[in-house]
Amino acid sequence: MAILIFYIIIFVAAFYVVKVATSFTKSQDDFTSLKTVTFGDESAVSPNRAASFISVIAVFAIWAAFTGSKLIPIHVPGPFIGELTFSYIAMNSSGETDDADVTITVYDVQSGDIPEKLDIDPGSGFAHNDTDQIITYRSGLIKVQNNDDGGKEKGYKVISVNGQEISPDTEIFIDNARIFMTRKGTLSVTPEKGWQMQPVWLPAPETVWSRLVKVGSEGYKNFTLLEHLGWSLIRVVVGFLAGAIIGIPLGYAMGLSGWFRGWFDPIVEFMRPVPPLALIPLVIIWFGIGEQGKIILLFLASLWIMTISARAGVSGVNIAKIHAAYSLGASKWQIMRLVIVPNSLPEIFTGARVSMGVCWGTVVAAELVAAQKGAGMMIINASKFQMTDLVIMGIVLIGVIGYAIDILMRISENYLVPWKGK
Amino acid sequence: MKGLSINNISMRFDLKNGSSVQALKDVSLDIDEGQIITVLGPSGCGKTTLLNIVAGFLAPTEGNVVLNEQVVQGPGAERGMVFQQGALFEWMNVQSNVAFGPRMKGMSKSEQGEKVKHLLEIVGLADFEDKAVYELSGGMQQRVALARCLANDPDVILMDEPLGALDALTREKMQGLVLKLWKETGKTIILITHSVEEAVLLGERLLVLAPRPGRIHKEYTLPFAEMGVNMDLREVKKADGYTKTRDEILSIIWEMEEEIMGRAEEN
Ligand SMILES: Nc1ncnc2c1ncn2[C@@H]1O[C@H](COP(=O)(O)OP(=O)(O)O)[C@@H](O)[C@H]1O
Numbered sequence A: 001m002a003i004l005i006f007y008i009i010i011f012v013a014a015f016y017v018v019k020v021a022t023s024f025t026k027s028q029d030d031f032t033s034l035k036t037v038t039f040g041d042e043s044a045v046s047p048n049r050a051a052s053f054i055s056v057i058a059v060f061a062i063w064a065a066f067t068g069s070k071l072i073p074i075h076v077p078g079p080f081i082g083e084l085t086f087s088y089i090a091m092n093s094s095g096e097t098d099d100a101d102v103t104i105t106v107y108d109v110q111s112g113d114i115p116e117k118l119d120i121d122p123g124s125g126f127a128h129n130d131t132d133q134i135i136t137y138r139s140g141l142i143k144v145q146n147n148d149d150g151g152k153e154k155g156y157k158v159i160s161v162n163g164q165e166i167s168p169d170t171e172i173f174i175d176n177a178r179i180f181m182t183r184k185g186t187l188s189v190t191p192e193k194g195w196q197m198q199p200v201w202l203p204a205p206e207t208v209w210s211r212l213v214k215v216g217s218e219g220y221k222n223f224t225l226l227e228h229l230g231w232s233l234i235r236v237v238v239g240f241l242a243g244a245i246i247g248i249p250l251g252y253a254m255g256l257s258g259w260f261r262g263w264f265d266p267i268v269e270f271m272r273p274v275p276p277l278a279l280i281p282l283v284i285i286w287f288g289i290g291e292q293g294k295i296i297l298l299f300l301a302s303l304w305i306m307t308i309s310a311r312a313g314v315s316g317v318n319i320a321k322i323h324a325a326y327s328l329g330a331s332k333w334q335i336m337r338l339v340i341v342p343n344s345l346p347e348i349f350t351g352a353r354v355s356m357g358v359c360w361g362t363v364v365a366a367e368l369v370a371a372q373k374g375a376g377m378m379i380i381n382a383s384k385f386q387m388t389d390l391v392i393m394g395i396v397l398i399g400v401i402g403y404a405i406d407i408l409m410r411i412s413e414n415y416l417v418p419w420k421g422k
Numbered sequence B: 001m002k003g004l005s006i007n008n009i010s011m012r013f014d015l016k017n018g019s020s021v022q023a024l025k026d027v028s029l030d031i032d033e034g035q036i037i038t039v040l041g042p043s044g045c046g047k048t049t050l051l052n053i054v055a056g057f058l059a060p061t062e063g064n065v066v067l068n069e070q071v072v073q074g075p076g077a078e079r080g081m082v083f084q085q086g087a088l089f090e091w092m093n094v095q096s097n098v099a100f101g102p103r104m105k106g107m108s109k110s111e112q113g114e115k116v117k118h119l120l121e122i123v124g125l126a127d128f129e130d131k132a133v134y135e136l137s138g139g140m141q142q143r144v145a146l147a148r149c150l151a152n153d154p155d156v157i158l159m160d161e162p163l164g165a166l167d168a169l170t171r172e173k174m175q176g177l178v179l180k181l182w183k184e185t186g187k188t189i190i191l192i193t194h195s196v197e198e199a200v201l202l203g204e205r206l207l208v209l210a211p212r213p214g215r216i217h218k219e220y221t222l223p224f225a226e227m228g229v230n231m232d233l234r235e236v237k238k239a240d241g242y243t244k245t246r247d248e249i250l251s252i253i254w255e256m257e258e259e260i261m262g263r264a265e266e267n
C-alpha cells in the first residue's frame, strides 16, 4: 500500500518536473507541436522518453528503497535493530507489586553475527530483570514469570508495562515495539518492523544481482544457468518449428480445399480456445515428464495458431492478384508458390510472433510442473527453498528472453515481409 | 477470323437463399482486332461480370466467348487484365512484377530484362525497376500494372475501372497513356469505367449497359479516341459533338440510376 502511494507520488511529481524542465526547451518545428487538437488524436500521442526513463528508474529506486539496498542512500525505515528495554510491574499471589526491567537484543540474523546473551543484574524484589533476543521481523514471547519469584503461582500477573496498564488479550505500544499479552498472561513482543520488505519476500537488487553472478558461474541444481535457459529455449524452438511445419501446410490445405477445411475445422475450432496449460496434465499422463512431453505440448500450443494464421493468409489474398496471375499464364503450382505463399507471409509472421510468445509462456509453466532443467524449474525449485532472490532473477531473465524473442521476430518480420501493412 | 465475339451471353447467379440474380441477359458483341471499347453503366449492372466472363474467370450460364476462333474456356495469357488496384504483387519489385508473364512463359532472364526495360520506358517509369511497388504512388502502380499486362503480349486487354482510384489529374495523364499504348501496340482493349467522360474520350465504341437484367442499352461509335492519340485530351474535349455526346450519355445514366433508386424505394 505504502509502495503504491509512493509510486503515484513519483509519477505525478516526475510529470510536473519534466513538464517544467521541458517547457524551456520546447522546439516548435515539429508538426505535432503545431497541432492544436491533440487530446483524442492518437497520432499526436508519442511516448515521452523521459517518462519511460524515469519509470524504469522509479521501479528500481522503490525496489532499492524498500529493501534497504546499499545502492541508494535513502531508504524507508528498516526494522528496529538494537536494544529494546521496558519495565513492567507484576503483582504476586499475595497482592504485592514489584517492578523489573526487560532488555531485548533485536538482531538481524542475515548479517551473520549473533549477539551474545547479556549479563544483567537480577535487581531487588520478587520481580527480576530479564533479557532475551529476538530476530528482526519476528516476535518473541518474553516469559517474565519464569524468572520472577512466585511467577508460577496462581494470582501472579503482569499489570503494567512502561506505566501503561495491560491485561490479557490487549496490546500496548512502547518505543520501537508492540507488546501483546496472550490469554495466559505472557508478554509477546514484536519489535518495529519498519516499512522495508523482508528479504524472503523481496531481496535487495544487489542480492539478486549477486545471485545472478553466482548462479551464472556455479550453476544451479546440476546445470549451468545457460543450460537452464538454453533448454527452455530449445524446447520452445523445437516445439514451435514442429507446430509450424505441420500447421502451415495444414492451414494452406484448409484455405485451398473444401474437404480439408470441412475435416479440420471442427478440430481446429475446438482446440484453439483450449489453453495449452490445460493440456499439461494429459501430456504428462501420456508422455511423461521428459523432453518428449514438453515438446509435444509446445507443438500443440503453436500448431493451432500457425494453422489458423496460414489459413487466414490464404483466404486473405486479394482475388485480383490470383486473377492477374492466371491471366499472365501462371499454373496452379506457380500461383501457389509465387502468389499464395508470399501473400500469406505477413499473416504467418503475426502468427509466429503470437505463437512464440505462447510457447515461451507454456514452456515455463510446464517446467514449473515437472522438469529437471529449465528456467521454470529453476524458479519453482528456488521458491521451495525460499530463495526469493533466485526466483526474482529467474522471472527477470524469463521476461528479458521473452522480450528478446519478440524483438527478434519483429526484426526478421521487417526484413522478410517489408510490404506488411503497406 | 481474327477478333473477339461475345455470343448471346447470359449470366445468372443463384444465391444461397434460393433467389437468383440475372446479372447479364443475352449480351452479344463483335469486336474487331485493334478496337478500343469502353463500357459504361450504373453500378451493379454487370460490367465486371461481363469482363470476368471474357477473361475466363466465370463461365456464362448461356452463350460463349470466341477469341481468334477459339472458345474461351478459362483464363489465358492471350487475354490480359488490368484491375483497379491491389493486383500487383507487393513481395516483388517493379522488375519482377512486369517480368511475371514472360517468366511464366519461360523466357530467359536477359530477354525478360530487356522487355521490362523497354515497357517501363513506354509507361514512363524508366529506372524504376528496383523499386518496391508499395513505395510507388497509385498512378505509378497502375503504370506498372499496364506494363505487366503488356509484357505478356496479349491479344486483348481487359481493364476493370483501371483508373477509378486515381485523383483527377493523374487520371487525365493515365487516359492519355492508355490511348498512346492502344495506338502503339494495336491491341484490342475493353475498358470498363464509371466515368462518362472517360468512356467518351477513350472509346472508339461506347457501350451503355442497362441494369436488371444487365444488357446492352445503347452503342455509340465515337471519333474522340482517334483524335486523342495525337492531341491533348483537354483539346479533344473542346471538339465538335463531345459535349453533346457526353451530356446525352450522362442523362441516360442518370435516368437509370433514378429508376434503380425508385425501385429500391418501392421495395
Ligand atoms: N459472385 C456473385 N454472386 C452473386 N451475385 C453476384 C456475384 N457477382 C456479381 N453478382 C451480382 O451481379 C450483379 C452485377 O455485378 P457486377 O458485374 O459486379 O456489377 P458492376 O461491375 O457493373 O458494378 C450485381 O447485382 C451483383 O450483386
Ligand SMILES: [Mg+2]
Residues within 6 Å of the ligand: B047, B048
Ligand atoms: Mg464492377
